Amino acid sequence: MPNTWLMVVFGATGAQGGSVVNAFLKDHAYKVRAVTRDASSEKAEELRAKGCEVVQADLDDAASVRQAVEGAYACFGVTNFWVDTKDPPREIQQGKNLVDAVKDAGVKHFIFSGFEYIQKIIGIECPHFDAKGQIEEYMQESGVPFTGIRVSFYYQNFLTYFPPRKVDEGKYVLEIPMGHSMMDAIDVNDIGECVHSILEKPKEYLGRFVGLSGTSMTVSHYADVFSKVFAPNQVTDAKMTTDAMMKKSRRIGAIDLAVMFEFFKRGHPDRDSVLTRKLNPKTSSFEAWLKANKEKFNDVFR
Ligand SMILES: NC(=O)c1ccc[n+]([C@@H]2O[C@H](COP(=O)([O-])OP(=O)(O)OC[C@H]3O[C@@H](n4cnc5c(N)ncnc54)[C@H](OP(=O)(O)O)[C@@H]3O)[C@@H](O)[C@H]2O)c1
Structure with missing residues (x-):
């Protein structure tokens, strides 16, 4: 040994x-x-x-x-x-x-x-x-002998691919085509501890797929959290549709992502924020992550 x-x-x-x-x-x-x-x-x-x-x-x-x-x-x-x-x-x-x-x-x-x-x-x-x-x-x-993990949308994507877009002075929109459906997201830095816990309990997790999520909310709710943390700026859901997303950009990446959101909207993913917190009790909520990373959004809200 x-x-x-x-x-x-x-x-x-x-x-x-x-x-x-x-x-x-x-x-x-x-x-x-x-x-x-x-x-x-x-x-x-x-x-x-x-x-x-x-x-x-x-x-x-x-x-x-x-x-x-x-x-x-x-x-x-x-x-x-x-x-x-x-x-x-x-x-x-x-x-x-x-x-x-x-x-x-x-x-x-x-x-x-x-x-x-x-x-x-x-x-x-x-x-x-x-x-x-x-x-x-x-x-x-x-x-x-495997465990499959399926990681949700990183919170960090709000800094890179999906930042709030300015539409007027103090007014921003989130362009994520999820309608009224919940979208799971997670701080990518939290997944390591989940992997560590999975490895510590092979009998429980071998042969399984585990969907990791820190927060499950509607886009409108993510926007509310932005408005709260970045007040007096106001962030709302742009109510973008997957069709509009595909038409806006015909690039392969945009179409691919639009289909991913369509899949999420149809309620298929098995992401589980309760199980994720069992694996890593310190998994951040979106609000906690946003507050802790506020200064990284200086270029977005200026
Ligand atoms: N963004 C999201 O919300 C999200 C959510 C869930 C899953 N994902 C998936 O996550 C994956 C990316 O993971 P990440 O975000 O951790 O990537 P990342 O931060 O962009 O880093 C990419 C890593 O992959 C390594 N790599 C790339 N090509 C390689 C190769 N040919 N051989 C060996 N290593 C290679 C790089 O290592 P070196 O450059 O040092 O070799 C680097 O460590 C994507 O496939 C994406 O679909 C993304």
């Missing part, structure tokens, strides 16, 4: 993997191996300074993935649709490379950040979900 368990983290320089690294570094029962495509980058150096072993591997290169998971007790995996790829067959192959590697290495618990196969469920193509859905299917069929 080893004194410490080796946890291998893909995406360690990114948002999800970074959160997982931070959670496992706090637990001295684990050693953390951080995987990056560039082991000499500034982020890689920061991971080394925090106490990680840093190794170089590329999900496109199956041999390097096999080397990275050698000796691992557990592994966290995330593939990236948006950066570099926007290429479902490539993302699916990356996921398969990872599943094959953890299987052959005899990893005891593989935690993969995936999504539902939307096209199969509602009959409309949604490449960034469907690719992860196909990786999930491959993982299930492979016999690898």
